[in-house]
Amino acid sequence: MSAPVLALDVGGTKLAAALVGPQGGVHRRTEVPTPRGDEAQVWSAVVDLLDQVRRGAEIRGVGVGSGGPMEWPSGVVSPLNIAEWRDFPLRDALAQRFRGLPVRVHNDAVCVAIGEHWRGAGRGTADLLGMVVSTGVGGGLVLGGRVVNGATGNAGHIGHVVVEPDGPECVCGGQGCLEAVARGPAIAAWAVARGWREPGATARQLAEDARGGDPVAVQAFAHAGNALGVAIASAVQLCDVETVVVGGGVSLAGPLLFDPLDSAYRRHAGLKFARETRVTLAALGQDAGLVGAAALLLAEDHYWSG
Amino acid sequence: MSAPVLALDVGGTKLAAALVGPQGGVHRRTEVPTPRGDEAQVWSAVVDLLDQVRRGAEIRGVGVGSGGPMEWPSGVVSPLNIAEWRDFPLRDALAQRFRGLPVRVHNDAVCVAIGEHWRGAGRGTADLLGMVVSTGVGGGLVLGGRVVNGATGNAGHIGHVVVEPDGPECVCGGQGCLEAVARGPAIAAWAVARGWREPGATARQLAEDARGGDPVAVQAFAHAGNALGVAIASAVQLCDVETVVVGGGVSLAGPLLFDPLDSAYRRHAGLKFARETRVTLAALGQDAGLVGAAALLLAEDHYWSG
Numbered sequence: 001m002s003a004p005v006l007a008l009d010v011g012g013t014k015l016a017a018a019l020v021g022p023q024g025g026v027h028r029r030t031e032v033p034t035p036r037g038d039e040a041q042v043w044s045a046v047v048d049l050l051d052q053v054r055r056g057a058e059i060r061g062v063g064v065g066s067g068g069p070m071e072w073p074s075g076v077v078s079p080l081n082i083a084e085w086r087d088f089p090l091r092d093a094l095a096q097r098f099r100g101l102p103v104r105v106h107n108d109a110v111c112v113a114i115g116e117h118w119r120g121a122g123r124g125t126a127d128l129l130g131m132v133v134s135t136g137v138g139g140g141l142v143l144g145g146r147v148v149n150g151a152t153g154n155a156g157h158i159g160h161v162v163v164e165p166d167g168p169e170c171v172c173g174g175q176g177c178l179e180a181v182a183r184g185p186a187i188a189a190w191a192v193a194r195g196w197r198e199p200g201a202t203a204r205q206l207a208e209d210a211r212g213g214d215p216v217a218v219q220a221f222a223h224a225g226n227a228l229g230v231a232i233a234s235a236v237q238l239c240d241v242e243t244v245v246v247g248g249g250v251s252l253a254g255p256l257l258f259d260p261l262d263s264a265y266r267r268h269a270g271l272k273f274a275r276e277t278r279v280t281l282a283a284l285g286q287d288a289g290l291v292g293a294a295a296l297l298l299a300e301d302h303y304w305s306g
Numbered sequence: 307m308s309a310p311v312l313a314l315d316v317g318g319t320k321l322a323a324a325l326v327g328p329q330g331g332v333h334r335r336t337e338v339p340t341p342r343g344d345e346a347q348v349w350s351a352v353v354d355l356l357d358q359v360r361r362g363a364e365i366r367g368v369g370v371g372s373g374g375p376m377e378w379p380s381g382v383v384s385p386l387n388i389a390e391w392r393d394f395p396l397r398d399a400l401a402q403r404f405r406g407l408p409v410r411v412h413n414d415a416v417c418v419a420i421g422e423h424w425r426g427a428g429r430g431t432a433d434l435l436g437m438v439v440s441t442g443v444g445g446g447l448v449l450g451g452r453v454v455n456g457a458t459g460n461a462g463h464i465g466h467v468v469v470e471p472d473g474p475e476c477v478c479g480g481q482g483c484l485e486a487v488a489r490g491p492a493i494a495a496w497a498v499a500r501g502w503r504e505p506g507a508t509a510r511q512l513a514e515d516a517r518g519g520d521p522v523a524v525q526a527f528a529h530a531g532n533a534l535g536v537a538i539a540s541a542v543q544l545c546d547v548e549t550v551v552v553g554g555g556v557s558l559a560g561p562l563l564f565d566p567l568d569s570a571y572r573r574h575a576g577l578k579f580a581r582e583t584r585v586t587l588a589a590l591g592q593d594a595g596l597v598g599a600a601a602l603l604l605a606e607d608h609y610w611s612g
Contacts, residue, residue, distance in 0.1 A: 141544075141545070143449070143454055144455065144611070148449055149450065150449065150545060150546020150579075151432060151433040151546050151548035152579040153546070154579045156546075157546070161543060162469070162539055162574050165470065165570075172577050174543075174573070174575060175574055177543075226471075230471050233466075233480065234467040234468045235544055237466035237467060237483075238463060238464055238545070239456060240455070240460040240462075242457035268468050268471070269480060270479030270483070271375075271466055271478045273460045277457075
């Protein structure tokens, strides 16, 4: 069967969709800002976007990566950054819209990990941790060539591995989580608290200033990179993955982030097998989530057991 | 087929063996101190022990949990605490001794996790982290009802999740690992450094003194329990396990350890699914490793894919 999958990526800032071919090729990629309003308005924007991308094409099904939390595999979603959707039955609504076609919904960061495993920087490895460092810090695990769902479909939350037990409070309600230290806004806030620019300045501006040599900006990325190295060492020693793929906007800071990350990783990952693990940049960029969402329906169910 | 498995547990202090029936019943359990000497002397003790337990019984194969590190699934072992065995081909040596029968070897802590999942405190759950807190801190992961091996057979090393990034050096070469803080000898050393008894006093004595109200002894277990709670929170949020089973000699300290563990877990595990995870004492005691080693050959290969 050579028909593509209609893939959808639901985020707090934007909605993206594309047709993804059986080999992972991305066609008709389109994105729109996520509307504000009520439940129906967001749903309506999703429907318009999918119609625009599909344009009558034959498809084999619909694959979706959505911001969490969600109930899995039922696909009832309550994306943290889309207040309009609380317990929104996304999978059922899509199944009704696309009668007779399979619809599968997973966590957006899990889809990024799947995309990188299937067609990106983790291709050919059986055991992988995929990470997205952006407004939040998310992730997904592929072990033994199959996606790990966990007891409730929530496996892969590398952002909530503890890196500073006495550190900042996290939005999850915990303390000292990786996300509380290394998400873009937290990195920028760390620098602002030390005299860099005014509150509201972004991690993107911080990266520019760090490249220009601003010492506080450089230290801020070093602080975040160190936290990432600690969390990755913990995850690799626990899960024995061969490859860690790091993507998301913050990862574009490059060596500013990855040099301190590598140094912390080497300091904390003492076990022999962990010293041979490869930590690398994501390869698919903005397409990873869509490719992974499509792979939920392709790839012989390696990525779906719901 | 109703024949039992000949199960072997290879540790630095003792060698244990038993016949384990198809339902997990343990018969003829026997243990001997691990001899010191050379490679052949340790092997000879293993052979004598297995002959003594088997006594001509029909068996369906040999299942082994051994101290690591090891090459998996080939079962070439170099147990940290058995200096006599370095790259010892345990699986091949047993296969030669028990011609025509299957022989499977896995990490001893992985076998404990499997035992507790198959017939112990984790029975009936699909996703479990099993831990052994003893001279070291080991563990194993069962996800989706199957044991996780990882890229090199080393998944489950919860002892090397980082709990104090600036903390003590670990035998693995890392820094601030759970094992460096919460293994029995480290707990005792922490107390000795604060004026409790002379160097060489054990964690067992420390537990007695803590039960008697010695404040340093109580604090020492609180310190270790806190570290365990941090590591378990990280592992649960990453792997979304339903149940965490904690066994090993140090776990016998009971509430001295588990109260601070629970408190730290609640402080750090903020995600909703993690707050519903059950952390519980192991149920099989000293038999867990033997039952798990036998399950490598039973249980429809849920625990073996080597």
